[in-house]
Amino acid sequence: MCLGLPMTIIETDGMSALCQYGDEQRRVSVMLLSEPPLGAKVLVHIDTAVRLLDDDEARLIADALEGLDAALNGHDCDRFFADLIGQEPQLPEYLR
Incomplete structure:
Protein backbone atom coordinates (compact mmCIF):
# COMPACT_ATOMS: atom_id res chain seq x y z
CA MET A 1 0.00 0.00 0.00
CA CYS A 2 1.23 3.48 -0.82
CA LEU A 3 0.26 6.53 1.21
CA GLY A 4 0.48 10.05 -0.11
CA LEU A 5 1.85 12.81 2.09
CA PRO A 6 0.59 16.40 1.98
CA MET A 7 3.83 18.35 1.69
CA THR A 8 4.62 22.05 1.31
CA ILE A 9 7.04 23.27 -1.35
CA ILE A 10 9.81 25.30 0.28
CA GLU A 11 12.23 25.47 -2.67
CA THR A 12 11.93 24.55 -6.33
CA ASP A 13 13.90 24.60 -9.56
CA GLY A 14 10.96 23.69 -11.81
CA MET A 15 11.92 20.00 -12.15
CA SER A 16 12.18 19.10 -8.47
CA ALA A 17 11.25 20.71 -5.19
CA LEU A 18 12.36 20.54 -1.60
CA CYS A 19 9.18 19.78 0.31
CA GLN A 20 8.35 19.58 3.99
CA TYR A 21 5.86 17.58 6.06
CA GLY A 22 6.27 18.10 9.78
CA ASP A 23 9.98 17.77 10.59
CA GLU A 24 10.71 15.79 7.42
CA GLN A 25 12.12 17.35 4.27
CA ARG A 26 12.66 15.57 0.98
CA ARG A 27 13.39 16.44 -2.61
CA VAL A 28 10.59 15.33 -4.93
CA SER A 29 9.86 15.51 -8.63
CA VAL A 30 7.34 18.16 -9.67
CA MET A 31 7.40 17.26 -13.36
CA LEU A 32 3.72 16.18 -13.29
CA LEU A 33 2.67 19.68 -12.19
CA SER A 34 2.67 22.95 -14.05
CA GLU A 35 5.16 25.17 -12.18
CA PRO A 36 3.84 24.89 -8.61
CA PRO A 37 4.72 27.99 -6.57
CA LEU A 38 6.64 28.18 -3.31
CA GLY A 39 4.32 27.47 -0.40
CA ALA A 40 2.02 25.28 -2.48
CA LYS A 41 0.69 22.14 -0.84
CA VAL A 42 1.18 19.01 -2.95
CA ALA A 82 -14.00 14.85 13.89
CA ASP A 83 -15.56 15.29 10.44
CA LEU A 84 -16.57 11.60 10.43
CA ILE A 85 -17.80 11.11 14.02
CA GLY A 86 -21.52 10.34 14.12
CA GLN A 87 -21.89 9.95 10.37
CA GLU A 88 -23.07 6.84 8.60
CA PRO A 89 -20.79 5.61 5.80
CA GLN A 90 -22.05 6.70 2.38
CA LEU A 91 -21.76 4.55 -0.72
CA PRO A 92 -20.74 6.29 -3.92
CA GLU A 93 -23.67 6.90 -6.25
CA TYR A 94 -22.51 4.21 -8.71
CA LEU A 95 -22.71 1.54 -5.96
CA ARG A 96 -26.22 2.44 -4.78
Missing part, protein backbone atom coordinates in the same frame (compact mmCIF):
# COMPACT_ATOMS: atom_id res chain seq x y z
CA LEU A 43 0.27 15.35 -2.59
CA VAL A 44 3.49 13.32 -2.75
CA HIS A 45 3.60 9.62 -3.69
CA ILE A 46 6.95 7.83 -3.95
CA ASP A 47 8.92 11.11 -4.15
CA THR A 48 6.69 12.53 -6.89
CA ALA A 49 4.24 15.40 -6.43
CA VAL A 50 1.11 14.16 -8.19
CA ARG A 51 -1.28 17.08 -7.65
CA LEU A 52 -1.85 20.37 -5.90
CA LEU A 53 -3.90 20.41 -2.69
CA ASP A 54 -5.89 23.23 -1.16
CA ASP A 55 -5.25 24.01 2.52
CA ASP A 56 -8.38 22.20 3.75
CA GLU A 57 -7.65 18.98 1.87
CA ALA A 58 -4.00 19.02 3.00
CA ARG A 59 -5.15 19.43 6.62
CA LEU A 60 -7.67 16.56 6.33
CA ILE A 61 -4.99 14.23 4.93
CA ALA A 62 -2.50 15.26 7.63
CA ASP A 63 -5.14 14.72 10.33
CA ALA A 64 -5.94 11.26 8.94
CA LEU A 65 -2.25 10.31 8.96
CA GLU A 66 -1.82 11.59 12.53
CA GLY A 67 -4.98 9.73 13.55
CA LEU A 68 -3.66 6.51 12.02
CA ASP A 69 -0.40 6.96 13.92
CA ALA A 70 -2.31 7.58 17.16
CA ALA A 71 -4.51 4.51 16.64
CA LEU A 72 -1.52 2.28 15.85
CA ASN A 73 0.15 3.44 19.06
CA GLY A 74 -2.93 2.85 21.22
CA HIS A 75 -3.86 6.51 21.66
CA ASP A 76 -7.24 8.18 21.24
CA CYS A 77 -7.73 9.14 17.60
CA ASP A 78 -11.27 10.57 17.54
CA ARG A 79 -10.13 14.21 17.39
CA PHE A 80 -8.34 13.53 14.10
CA PHE A 81 -11.56 12.27 12.50
Whole structure:
Protein backbone atom coordinates (compact mmCIF):
# COMPACT_ATOMS: atom_id res chain seq x y z
CA MET A 1 0.00 0.00 0.00
CA CYS A 2 1.23 3.48 -0.82
CA LEU A 3 0.26 6.53 1.21
CA GLY A 4 0.48 10.05 -0.11
CA LEU A 5 1.85 12.81 2.09
CA PRO A 6 0.59 16.40 1.98
CA MET A 7 3.83 18.35 1.69
CA THR A 8 4.62 22.05 1.31
CA ILE A 9 7.04 23.27 -1.35
CA ILE A 10 9.81 25.30 0.28
CA GLU A 11 12.23 25.47 -2.67
CA THR A 12 11.93 24.55 -6.33
CA ASP A 13 13.90 24.60 -9.56
CA GLY A 14 10.96 23.69 -11.81
CA MET A 15 11.92 20.00 -12.15
CA SER A 16 12.18 19.10 -8.47
CA ALA A 17 11.25 20.71 -5.19
CA LEU A 18 12.36 20.54 -1.60
CA CYS A 19 9.18 19.78 0.31
CA GLN A 20 8.35 19.58 3.99
CA TYR A 21 5.86 17.58 6.06
CA GLY A 22 6.27 18.10 9.78
CA ASP A 23 9.98 17.77 10.59
CA GLU A 24 10.71 15.79 7.42
CA GLN A 25 12.12 17.35 4.27
CA ARG A 26 12.66 15.57 0.98
CA ARG A 27 13.39 16.44 -2.61
CA VAL A 28 10.59 15.33 -4.93
CA SER A 29 9.86 15.51 -8.63
CA VAL A 30 7.34 18.16 -9.67
CA MET A 31 7.40 17.26 -13.36
CA LEU A 32 3.72 16.18 -13.29
CA LEU A 33 2.67 19.68 -12.19
CA SER A 34 2.67 22.95 -14.05
CA GLU A 35 5.16 25.17 -12.18
CA PRO A 36 3.84 24.89 -8.61
CA PRO A 37 4.72 27.99 -6.57
CA LEU A 38 6.64 28.18 -3.31
CA GLY A 39 4.32 27.47 -0.40
CA ALA A 40 2.02 25.28 -2.48
CA LYS A 41 0.69 22.14 -0.84
CA VAL A 42 1.18 19.01 -2.95
CA LEU A 43 0.27 15.35 -2.59
CA VAL A 44 3.49 13.32 -2.75
CA HIS A 45 3.60 9.62 -3.69
CA ILE A 46 6.95 7.83 -3.95
CA ASP A 47 8.92 11.11 -4.15
CA THR A 48 6.69 12.53 -6.89
CA ALA A 49 4.24 15.40 -6.43
CA VAL A 50 1.11 14.16 -8.19
CA ARG A 51 -1.28 17.08 -7.65
CA LEU A 52 -1.85 20.37 -5.90
CA LEU A 53 -3.90 20.41 -2.69
CA ASP A 54 -5.89 23.23 -1.16
CA ASP A 55 -5.25 24.01 2.52
CA ASP A 56 -8.38 22.20 3.75
CA GLU A 57 -7.65 18.98 1.87
CA ALA A 58 -4.00 19.02 3.00
CA ARG A 59 -5.15 19.43 6.62
CA LEU A 60 -7.67 16.56 6.33
CA ILE A 61 -4.99 14.23 4.93
CA ALA A 62 -2.50 15.26 7.63
CA ASP A 63 -5.14 14.72 10.33
CA ALA A 64 -5.94 11.26 8.94
CA LEU A 65 -2.25 10.31 8.96
CA GLU A 66 -1.82 11.59 12.53
CA GLY A 67 -4.98 9.73 13.55
CA LEU A 68 -3.66 6.51 12.02
CA ASP A 69 -0.40 6.96 13.92
CA ALA A 70 -2.31 7.58 17.16
CA ALA A 71 -4.51 4.51 16.64
CA LEU A 72 -1.52 2.28 15.85
CA ASN A 73 0.15 3.44 19.06
CA GLY A 74 -2.93 2.85 21.22
CA HIS A 75 -3.86 6.51 21.66
CA ASP A 76 -7.24 8.18 21.24
CA CYS A 77 -7.73 9.14 17.60
CA ASP A 78 -11.27 10.57 17.54
CA ARG A 79 -10.13 14.21 17.39
CA PHE A 80 -8.34 13.53 14.10
CA PHE A 81 -11.56 12.27 12.50
CA ALA A 82 -14.00 14.85 13.89
CA ASP A 83 -15.56 15.29 10.44
CA LEU A 84 -16.57 11.60 10.43
CA ILE A 85 -17.80 11.11 14.02
CA GLY A 86 -21.52 10.34 14.12
CA GLN A 87 -21.89 9.95 10.37
CA GLU A 88 -23.07 6.84 8.60
CA PRO A 89 -20.79 5.61 5.80
CA GLN A 90 -22.05 6.70 2.38
CA LEU A 91 -21.76 4.55 -0.72
CA PRO A 92 -20.74 6.29 -3.92
CA GLU A 93 -23.67 6.90 -6.25
CA TYR A 94 -22.51 4.21 -8.71
CA LEU A 95 -22.71 1.54 -5.96
CA ARG A 96 -26.22 2.44 -4.78
